[in-house]
Amino acid sequence: MFRHATRTAPPRPRTRPRTRQRTRVLGLVTALIGGLLALAPATAAQAAPTLLSQGRPATASSQENAGTPAAAAVDGDPGTRWSSAFADPQWIQVDLGAPATLSRVDLRWETAYGRAYRIETSLDGTAWSTAYSTTNGPGGTESLPVSGTARFVRVHGLTRATAWGYSLWEFQVYGTTGGGTQLPGGGDLGPNVHIVDPSTPNIQAQLDDVFRQQESAQFGTGRHAFLFKPGTYNGLNAQLGFYTQIAGLGLRPDDTTINGDVTVDAGWFNGNATQNFWRSAENLALAPVSGTDRWAVAQASSFRRMHVKGGLNLAPNGYGWASGGYIADSRIDGQIGNYSQQQWYTRDSAIGGWSNSVWNQVFSGVEGAPATSFPEPRYTTLDTTPISREKPFLIYEGGAFKVFVPAKRTGARGVSWAGTPQGQTLPLSSFYVVKPGTTAATMNQAVAQGLHLLFTPGVYHVDRTVEINRPGTVVLGLGLATLIPDNGVTAMRVGDVDGVRLAGLLIDAGPVNSPSLLEIGPQGASADHAADPTTVQDVYLRIGGAGPGLATSAMVINNDDTIVDHTWVWRADHGDGVGWETNRSDYGVRVYGDDVLATGLFVEHFNKYDVEWYGERGRTIFFQNEKAYDAPNQAAIQNGPVQGYAAYRVDDSVTTHEGWGLGSYCFYNVDPTIRQEHGFRAPVRPGVRFHSLLVISLGGKGQYNHVINDVGAPTSGTDTVPSMVVNYP
Numbered sequence: 001m002f003r004h005a006t007r008t009a010p011p012r013p014r015t016r017p018r019t020r021q022r023t024r025v026l027g028l029v030t031a032l033i034g035g036l037l038a039l040a041p042a043t044a045a046q047a048a049p050t051l052l053s054q055g056r057p058a059t060a061s062s063q064e065n066a067g068t069p070a071a072a073a074v075d076g077d078p079g080t081r082w083s084s085a086f087a088d089p090q091w092i093q094v095d096l097g098a099p100a101t102l103s104r105v106d107l108r109w110e111t112a113y114g115r116a117y118r119i120e121t122s123l124d125g126t127a128w129s130t131a132y133s134t135t136n137g138p139g140g141t142e143s144l145p146v147s148g149t150a151r152f153v154r155v156h157g158l159t160r161a162t163a164w165g166y167s168l169w170e171f172q173v174y175g176t177t178g179g180g181t182q183l184p185g186g187g188d189l190g191p192n193v194h195i196v197d198p199s200t201p202n203i204q205a206q207l208d209d210v211f212r213q214q215e216s217a218q219f220g221t222g223r224h225a226f227l228f229k230p231g232t233y234n235g236l237n238a239q240l241g242f243y244t245q246i247a248g249l250g251l252r253p254d255d256t257t258i259n260g261d262v263t264v265d266a267g268w269f270n271g272n273a274t275q276n277f278w279r280s281a282e283n284l285a286l287a288p289v290s291g292t293d294r295w296a297v298a299q300a301s302s303f304r305r306m307h308v309k310g311g312l313n314l315a316p317n318g319y320g321w322a323s324g325g326y327i328a329d330s331r332i333d334g335q336i337g338n339y340s341q342q343q344w345y346t347r348d349s350a351i352g353g354w355s356n357s358v359w360n361q362v363f364s365g366v367e368g369a370p371a372t373s374f375p376e377p378r379y380t381t382l383d384t385t386p387i388s389r390e391k392p393f394l395i396y397e398g399g400a401f402k403v404f405v406p407a408k409r410t411g412a413r414g415v416s417w418a419g420t421p422q423g424q425t426l427p428l429s430s431f432y433v434v435k436p437g438t439t440a441a442t443m444n445q446a447v448a449q450g451l452h453l454l455f456t457p458g459v460y461h462v463d464r465t466v467e468i469n470r471p472g473t474v475v476l477g478l479g480l481a482t483l484i485p486d487n488g489v490t491a492m493r494v495g496d497v498d499g500v501r502l503a504g505l506l507i508d509a510g511p512v513n514s515p516s517l518l519e520i521g522p523q524g525a526s527a528d529h530a531a532d533p534t535t536v537q538d539v540y541l542r543i544g545g546a547g548p549g550l551a552t553s554a555m556v557i558n559n560d561d562t563i564v565d566h567t568w569v570w571r572a573d574h575g576d577g578v579g580w581e582t583n584r585s586d587y588g589v590r591v592y593g594d595d596v597l598a599t600g601l602f603v604e605h606f607n608k609y610d611v612e613w614y615g616e617r618g619r620t621i622f623f624q625n626e627k628a629y630d631a632p633n634q635a636a637i638q639n640g641p642v643q644g645y646a647a648y649r650v651d652d653s654v655t656t657h658e659g660w661g662l663g664s665y666c667f668y669n670v671d672p673t674i675r676q677e678h679g680f681r682a683p684v685r686p687g688v689r690f691h692s693l694l695v696i697s698l699g700g701k702g703q704y705n706h707v708i709n710d711v712g713a714p715t716s717g718t719d720t721v722p723s724m725v726v727n728y729p
Contacts (some may be wrong), residue, residue: 086167093154093264097450114138121150214241223457225479236260241570249396271320315339345622351428362661380661426701455481486514499532509549511612521559544583545572623662644676668702680708
């Protein structure tokens with residue numbers, strides 16, 4: 001990948017006791033009785049009811065604090081509980097994983113209990129029926145007979161008995177299932193997850209060995225994750241190559257401190273950092289040896305939930321070319337030296353300062369960010385991020401691995417972990433641990449059974465679509481786990497359901513054309529997901545590069561309210577299997593859902609439109625694009641009477657849309673005479689607005705006539721000078 005750069009030298013909730021002795025004793029007695037009943041011999045005519053809900057995915061309308069998540073009510077531990085906000089109504093529900101014949105529900109209330117409530121059941125998590133109701137619940141331990149067939153069971157509280165919320169030590173559903181082999185949750189994380197604690201010998205040697213394998217393996221099959229248990233580590237320099245993740249396992253970054261560095265440089269590419277893709281650093285505190293850490297990356301490299309006790313240098317040694325990246329939920333105590341980084345997006349963080357702007361630097365919700373000054377310096381700053389929800393991540397506590405799923409924030413500013421991190425903790429037992437060789441059929445069975453998916457580092461061929469159609473499912477990849485669709489299928493599809501989390505995956509097109517690689521929602525999706533949107537985070541899509549790949553569209557978003565938070569959607573311009581038709585893909589991202597938000601959208605090199613937006617009230621904060629280098633001639637990209645396809649097109653039917661900090665570059669190196677009419681196309685309406693737009697001809701290889709529609713000066717010459725529009729219209 002070529003880039004040409006300008007170089008610059010260097011109110012606290014009331015606390016209540018965790019236990020009540022009376023409730024605990026009653027709970028233990030009832031648990032013993034329930035266990036004896038479950039062990040009683042079954043009659044020939046009917047299997048004995050069994051406990052179906054323990055360890056299953058649970059969600060709730062709210063939680064009182066981070067220590068009282070929904071999962072605590074179905075974990076089998078009588079000393080942990082779910083508790084809600086202090087308001088009516090509230091609910092908690094559990095997904096049994098498959099339809100079951102219900103026999104009873106046991107509720108073990110804490111002091112804060114429901115006076116009026118319903119037990120509701122559902123086969124799909126959407127249409128609910130009442131199986132039991134009361135307006136005079138006694139609290140304590142209740143064993144309630146219910147009947148019917150359901151996959152989802154919900155306690156729907158209507159009236160509280162106390163001034164507090166609703167609180168359950170245990171929510172247990174009993175019944176029988178149709179049998180069949182059940183997939184296990186949890187298990188080991190495989191050989192390419194390197195789990196480290198402060199007593200682990202030869203940590204530096206392990207890091208160095210993987211770096212030697214991965215430093216220049218841009219299209220290799222190696223995948224690695226280094227997971228550091230909470231503690232302090234001294235004198236380390238973790239150099240990260242391709243497909244390598246390093247992360248701390250504490251709830252907060254400061255739980256895992258490296259007195260040393262996590263380094264990305266570009267020695268393998270002669271000091272050019274524009275191809276330092278596919279790697280990540282997460283959830284660590286760093287005290288750099290020199291006072292400044294070096295993180296010289298390009299697209300698809302995330303720096304999340306990090307605390308740098310010093311400065312951060314985003315340029316390679318020697319200040320060579322660098323091309324874009326992403327920081328979120330991080331605190332950098334010192335200054336960030338942007339230097340030769342052409343474009344960058346920073347979200348919901350705190351920084352000590354920022355130097356240099358090059359082309360396109362965007363900030364939202366960042367304490368210490370420079371004020372908007374576009375076009376010079378080229379800073380675009382939003383005081384807050386409208387909606388954000390941080391990426392799920394592994395933690396290690398109480399001697400066990402768990403996944404923390406952060407809560408949604410609105411109007412966010414600064415890091416999410418300054419106080420008590422808000423969110424839900426899921427036990428590893430609620431995840432199916434996917435390992436190389438796992439089939440798509442097994443992945444789908446795990447989801448249908450009620451398990452989340454945790455992909456260990458590896459490359460996975462799928463011969464059918466992985467269907468994520470259960471609300472609240474977490475799909476988390478470690479070490480850039482990679483999915484490749486076989487036989488032209490769509491690799492992964494999300495249903496029209498609430499709260500799915502996709503994170504940490506690379507989806508690589510196969511040699512048979514797929515209609516799409518990733519679909520968020522089915523065509524015609526219409527449900528409102530504003531309260532609990534699907535998030536797509538550090539999910540990267542690639543067509544070609546590792547070999548021939550074909551897809552009509554890379555990502556299609558049909559669901560309303562989806563949040564796309566950092567993605568690189570790339571039709572390869574170098575590597576294997578690259579050519580105008582060899583790795584053809586006409587469309588990068590197509591958005592049909594309403595109220596979709598993109599924060600950190602990198603989309604490059606598609607044969608036609610890189611981004612098309614049909615949904616209403618869409619918003620994009622930061623967009624980076626290059627048009628396809630390899631267009632053979634003007635005719636190949638002629639769009640009717642228009643010269644070229646816009647990088648970012650808003651459909652003429654849209655009445656409301658807004659974007660901040662968007663850039664498109666051209667480098668038509670096959671035919672430098674190609675002209676691109678504009679980088680951006682949108683309907684001319686008061687509700688369609690853009691801020692801080694630019695287009696650039698890289699070295700004069702092709703030119704733009706305008707920036708957006710017919711507005712903005714043409715690019716010209718070979719000096720790589722952007723043409724800019726501050727506000728449109």
